[in-house]
Amino acid sequence: xxxxxxxxxxxxxxxxxxxxxxxxxxxxxxxxxxxxxxxxxxxxxxxxxxxxxxxxxxxxxxxxxxxxxxxxxxxxxxxxxxxxxxxxxxxxxxxxxxxxxxxxxxxxxxxxxxxxxxxxxxxxxxxxxxxxxxxxxxxxxxxxxxxxxxxxxxxxxxxxxxxxxxxxxxxxxxxxxxxxxxxxxxxxxxxxxxxxxx
Numbered sequence: 001x002x003x004x005x006x007x008x009x010x011x012x013x014x015x016x017x018x019x020x021x022x023x024x025x026x027x028x029x030x031x032x033x034x035x036x037x038x039x040x041x042x043x044x045x046x047x048x049x050x051x052x053x054x055x056x057x058x059x060x061x062x063x064x065x066x067x068x069x070x071x072x073x074x075x076x077x078x079x080x081x082x083x084x085x086x087x088x089x090x091x092x093x094x095x096x097x098x099x100x101x102x103x104x105x106x107x108x109x110x111x112x113x114x115x116x117x118x119x120x121x122x123x124x125x126x127x128x129x130x131x132x133x134x135x136x137x138x139x140x141x142x143x144x145x146x147x148x149x150x151x152x153x154x155x156x157x158x159x160x161x162x163x164x165x166x167x168x169x170x171x172x173x174x175x176x177x178x179x180x181x182x183x184x185x186x187x188x189x190x191x192x193x194x195x196x197x198x
Contacts, residue, residue, distance in 0.1 A: 025132050029139045030067020034059060036143045040151040074138045082181055093185035113192040123191045130184040137177035144170030 038045050049055045086093060087102050100108075117124075148166035151157040157166060 025071055025135065026064070026068055028067070028136060029070050030063030030065070032139060032143055033066050033070060034063045036147055040147045040155050040157050042155055043152055070139060070142075071135060074135045074142075078138055079135060079181070082178060083185070086182065086185060091182065091185065093182075093189040113188075117192050119192050127184070127188045127191055130180075130187065134177055134181045134184055137173060137180060141170045141173035141177055144173065 048059070083106075084102055087105070113119075144166045147157050148163045148170060151163070156162065
């Protein structure tokens with residue numbers, strides 16, 4: 001019969017599921033950026049040797065660095081700006097109350113959600129995963145835009161049709177990202193700060 005310590009150990013699937021938000025934040029953006037660069041700028045990769053661990057390591061380091069930088073810009077510029085707009089529009093969610101400004105409300109909400117919240121761990125993981133997924137949607141939409149306007153002439157993305165499809169897809173996906181951002185904001189408030197949701 002397994003003891004209590006063994007019962008608490010998550011399996012491989014549990015470990016992966018518990019860290020999906022981290023993967024979405026720190027690894028996938030870089031992989032997507034390098035993939036988009038490979039498709040839109042094939043000349044950059046003509047000297048790439050896929051059988052060389054030095055090349056693969058270098059690409060991996062570049063992917064992690066660029067992916068984290070892109071994630072930070074999305075999280076602390078795009079997402080924060082949209083969150084401020086949602087707050088100004090009076091949408092229910094974090095940092096919304098009757099007194100003080102946005103920064104005061106955001107600081108108070110963060111303190112309550114991180115330090116004082118009694119929300120179950122699974123609920124916190126759900127909110128974290130949804131937020132990471134929204135940021136990944138923004139990343140994909142932005143990559144579609146960049147690919148639409150910045151491709152080498154020899155790339156499959158250089159034709160007018162491809163550019164239109166990429167641009168329209170990027171716009172559509174960005175709008176869907178905003179919609180998911182609003183939903184996640186509401187769920188975040190309902191789970192971590194139930195008093196804010198009417």
